Amino acid sequence: RKEVEQDPGPFNVPEGATVAFNCTYSNSASQSFFWYRQDCRKEPKLLMSVYSSGNEDGRFTAQLNRASQYISLLIRDSKLSDSATYLCVVGGTGGFKTIFGAGTRLFVKA
Amino acid sequence: AAGVIQSPRHLIKEKRETATLKCYPIPRHDTVYWYQQGPGQDPQFLISFYEKMQSDKGSIPDRFSAQQFSDYHSELNMSSLELGDSALYFCASSSQTSGSTDTQYFGPGTRLTVL
Numbered sequence: 373r374k375e376v377e378q379d380p381g382p383f384n385v386p387e388g389a390t391v392a393f394n395c396t397y398s399n400s401a402s403q404s405f406f407w408y409r410q411d412c413r414k415e416p417k418l419l420m421s422v423y424s425s426g427n428e429d430g431r432f433t434a435q436l437n438r439a440s441q442y443i444s445l446l447i448r449d450s451k452l453s454d455s456a457t458y459l460c461v462v463g464g465t466g467g468f469k470t471i472f473g474a475g476t477r478l479f480v481k482a
Numbered sequence: 483a484a485g486v487i488q489s490p491r492h493l494i495k496e497k498r499e500t501a502t503l504k505c506y507p508i509p510r511h512d513t514v515y516w517y518q519q520g521p522g523q524d525p526q527f528l529i530s531f532y533e534k535m536q537s538d539k540g541s542i543p544d545r546f547s548a549q550q551f552s553d554y555h556s557e558l559n560m561s562s563l564e565l566g567d568s569a570l571y572f573c574a575s576s577s578q579t580s581g582s583t584d585t586q587y588f589g590p591g592t593r594l595t596v597l
Contacts, residue, residue, distance in 0.1 A: 404585075406585065413570075414590070414591075415572055415588035415589060415590050415591050416525065416572070416588050417588065418585060418586075418587065421585060459524065459525075469527060469530070469538040469540065470515065470527060470586060471527070472517075472524045472525050472526075472527075473524060474523075474524045475524050
């Protein structure tokens with residue numbers, strides 16, 4: 373079993389749709405959690421950190437469930453520009469080793 | 483705001499050659515990470531440095547070595563290159579002393595092609 377597992381993609385959604393991604397992690401000692409976005413042939417860019425209390429940034433909402441060891445990302449009112457690969461990232465204790473999920477590809481269509 | 487700088491952006495080498503990739507972290511960041519991303523793959527952690535000391539090691543081949551210098555820039559040295567080393571190599575930096583989470587910021591990557 374991979375240390376970080378994400379929903380298999382791709383997700384194909386129309387503009388304006390709401391889409392949710394889930395991610396599970398196996399190391400209960402994990403300390404930090406992030407969602408990154410990666411466009412084709414570009415570097416991963418931080419979308420948002422994920423906190424136990426949940427956090428929201430505009431159309432994006434992230435949740436962390438430590439008991440079940442999963443992280444979620446909700447995108448509301450999808451835009452064409454949201455098309456990308458979304459990477460779930462989990463940091464270990466001490467923060468030096470980071471494990472990436474395989475990514476979920478999102479296609480938003482007009 | 484200054485970002486992570488990587489050089490070169492593209493590199494073409496032949497099998498059995500050596501390559502050196504450079505990474506300049508965001509100013510005042512003390513930690514550098516190296517990742518390898520093959521086509522259609524997620525980034526694989528190679529190695530990290532904190533305050534010029536190796537802090538963690540991932541799936542870095544023995545043919546590769548890396549170090550962080552006094553000015554916090556880092557270099558990834560790759561020897562006896564193989565076709566399978568062709569990939570995007572990302573460097574990321576973070577600040578362990580900022581009091582916040584270990585958020586990593588990525589450079590644009592170096593695309594290495596081994597022929």
